[in-house]
């Protein structure tokens with residue numbers, strides 16, 4: 001077979017995510033990755049502006065993570081995690097407990113973000129049930145939220161803007177609220193909790209930045225309001241830090257910026273530094289203790305086949321080493337400054353509604369309909385991997401990106417949006 005025979009043969013048999021297969025441009029064949037670059041089969045390389053769906057925080061092919069995975073595969077690639085445990089998972093659990101605020105200290109491992117949210121929902125609902133409160137089964141979520149693609153998590157995504165309106169009739173019905181940003185919205189949120197508390201198990205929020213629902217940002221004060229309102233109404237709080245966790249917004253975990261401790265936190269995306277699938281649902285002590293008792297029915301009945309995969313746990317431990325040894329949070333602060341300097345002026349381009357920056361996230365929101373296929377293709381032509389969704393063009397680069405590479409990414413956004421503005425004007 002020559003170098004791209006696999007491409008033509010395989011494209012006939014693959015089904016791609018979030019893609020209209022009839023009209024989308026053909027996907028780009030990748031042969032290797034290194035640093036912040038994605039190398040294509042035709043020899044070109046693209047600067048990755050979005051860290052492979054927000055995972056590759058240390059860039060690609062980091063030698064320390066690679067060595068840890070190789071070392072682990074030689075001894076113990078996988079073993080089931082019921083009745084058996086292993087060093088990589090237990091070391092990782094202890095390290096996460098030490099890094100997380102407060103008494104977030106019991107770690108349940110899964111293999112994807114969506115499933116870690118499903119586990120958090122089960123924990124929250126059963127927490128109440130184990131105490132005889134069987135009515136508390138509903139979840140409150142926020143407009144513009146995104147918590148995953150499975151059925152329970154789809155039901156927590158923005159019903160209008162989310163990708164999942166199609167399945168509304170097959171999903172559990174949950175309660176949507178507005179983020180308490182203004183005093184009026186705070187009063188409205190308190191009213192929702194107050195009137196619904198008896199049937200609500202938990203409130204779920206993506207702290208500081210709502211990602212896939214549109215890169216909407218709120219401040220620490222809003223988060224504190226959510227936490228205090230939950231406490232006042234005796235409702236659990238779940239922080240979905242699958243996107244924000246591990247430094248992305250400027251602190252190791254976004255909830256730290258507000259000084260709050262959720263009852264349950266979900267982690268995934270950057271947990272293994274973008275190398276292997278792994279997620280963790282971490283519960284506070286009182287949540288875990290509500291599952292203890294003589295009745296076997298009080299136990300948490302969940303257990304993905306590949307949970308706590310040793311390779312993934314070894315990669316996550318190596319990624320945490322890098323957070324200890326390298327100035328990752330300083331790098332995030334530098335990226336934030338550079339994004340402010342080089343992306344903010346997109347506001348002046350016609351058709352741009354807003355520019356938002358937080359930590360190593362820069363989002364440009366467009367007004368009007370956008371030609372996603374055209375924009376994506378144009379970015380690739382310019383040698384950058386930037387993949388707008390909805391009406392947002394955004395950057396979430398690896399934390400190790402060089403200043404010049406980040407400038408190239410920002411310049412590409414200016415150029416492509418400028419070209420679009422010219423087309424709109426005609």
Ligand SMILES: *Cc1c(COP(=O)(O)O)cnc(C)c1O
Pocket residue numbers: 112113114115117146147148149206211212240241242243268269
């Ligand atoms: C990506 C994401 C998820 C879903 O994670 P998967 O691994 O894709 O299932 C859930 N919540 C947030 C905030 C995310 O960014």
